[in-house]
Amino acid sequence: MSDPSPPATERREVGNPTLSRRGLFAGGLAGAAALYGLTAGGAAARSLSPALRGALAAGTVSFGSNGSDPVPKKAYANVFKAFTKKTGIGVKVNTVDHNTFQEQINTYLQGQPQDVFTWFAGYRMQFFASKGLLSPLDDVWAPLKSQFASAYQNASKGADGHYYFVPIYAYPWAVHYRKSVWKQHGYTVPKTWDQFVALAKKMQADGLTPIAFTDKDGWPAMGTFDIINMRMNGYDFHVRLMAGKARWDSPQVKRVFNTWREILPYTSDGALGLTWQEGAQQLANKEAGMYMLGTFVGQQFTGAVQKDIDFFAYPMINPKWGQDSIDAPIDGFCMARKGSNSKEAKALLSYLGSAAAENIYLASDPNDVGANRNANKSRYTPLQKKSALLIAKTKHIAQYLDRDTRPDFASTVMIPALQQFLNKPDDVNGLVSSIQKQKVAIFGS
């Protein structure tokens, strides 16, 4: 729902992707024998066991994709082409609009999902794993383990310790800026919060909007909350807070909002009416000096602007934690328990976790960095290299607020709460106690 990818216009493709034509025909025959053949095709196919359905569709695997934008769509197509060439297994892709895919995930996984589908690491995956909607992938992971850093491995495990997720890429959240603008004004990268605020002040005096900031979409503000929280209270507190274990009306959380308030005067006017793309334009047009966002913001820049973009990690606030955590959400794949669970599906997942697949993907979408240790870094753009380095040297990788906590809490509580904060930044006490009450209602404690 609130995932940081640009909205898209593609619609769900017609047809039932879990059934090949052969499968449908066989289902129809079975149905005809049992039920006069009246609309029984679908019913019979549904009544077949997943294994049998998998056997009927032998030689193909179905794939549910949220990569509805042209860049990822093409990138996936290239990956599957290579997979089919290598293994002879066909891939039937069903692409759904990015946001729609997320919003329908509940009904999707309980209906007739594709065998393999795109999803996110962390709690957002664990939630569905614990509900029994995903299949464990320990056998797929056995050969992959050595190829992934432990942060990726941990993010791929369910709460029960089994693997449920195969990562393909990640993208860090950082503060983006235009090198030419900074050179012109002689700005330097701030290391500490005080330097950061001083820089913002200076930019304002220079006639810039110091920090481009947008939250019409509801999720971008979560990035700022996350990073200030991790800078001030550390990664472990972030994890406990997101898991519903720490209190939202605690002094730690209040401090986050109060610190955030210090930079609000330096952010874009009317942030609640602006989309993240409009924020990117403020940066591109040299109206804004900085923009805290995931590196996917690069999709908005072309040509000279693209080459002029650089980023730095969010400044240190509490020396105890330094810059030891960032949000670097991992995207990847899960296997639906209600899908075929076939060996073809697992073959596809093994392939998607491989360095070869990542190289093909990243060649078409260079705004992310490969998750696999052996992904080819020599063809990375300078920014990709920098992203990879940032992820590698950062001790704790968080997934992002809406991926680290319950989906219902993120969407029905946190989005309105952060927007309320941006409207009325002065009532922090009222805000956090309201969040806490709703948290208790949702988490049950």
Add this chain to the structure above:
Amino acid sequence: MATEAAPRLATDGAQRRGRAVRLSTRDKLALTLMVGIPLVLVGGLIWFPTIASILLSFTNWDGIGGVTTAHWIGTENYHQVATIYPPFWPAVEHNLIWLAFLTLVATPFGLFLAYQLDKQLRGSRIYQSIFFLPVVLSFAIIGFIVQLIYSPTQGLVNGVLGTHTDWLGDPSINLWAVLVLVGWRHAGYIMILYLAGLKAMDPSLREAAAIDGAGEWHAFRTVVFPSLWPINIVIVVVTVIEALRAFDIVYIVNKGRNGLELLSILVTNNIIGEASRIGYGSAIAVILIVISIVPIVVFVWNSFRETEQA
């Protein structure tokens, strides 16, 4: 309306004929189908979901696994909605503002347009078309238009006025900005409904009023308006329904957050989407049902009364 009327007519017919002739098997079959199909449709599409919503609103079902996994939690959802759910009261307030705006501004304006256009003005058809045009646009389309004209940086309004107002992002004004366009569409709708009524009105009534020396406003108030009572009822009901079912336009603008909360939006946010708080969303839906039932009862009561009179 059609589905409600069908079984009633069918039953009337059956009773009347039943006294005179015995029903043939074919007649019985036809009757069963004519009564049965609408009954199944009404029951399955209206009553079953309604009752299911009411029952679910007392549970904490998360939509995963069968309904059997739902736990009965009494009125807990209602309590939480009313006490700790920040968007709820703003949503109620916005629905009421919506209703008040349509009732006090948009609908009277539609009546005014209809009354003026009924006077055989030159080019009346053209004006009618212009005012009716927005009605054929869906609210989703109007939502996109809203964004184009109100965008803070590239929008028409700020461009023309030379202002820098954040029409859609500022929660104290975005509701009104949206309502202007809602009114634009609603007025055209009301205009057409009322115009139809005015055309059907006996012109001698108005002539008589004029001969008796009634001024225009006086004639409208005492002669035209009361004589169009059935149409007025329709307009009241249409206005109320439009206000309560409002959804698409704010959903397109900003998903119904930040100053544009509506009850319908909260239902959707909780039930559809990744959140899947079916019980919680159902409780809000039931609240919306209760609010909606009042005008519906008025409407049904009126239509029954008319049938009895006729």
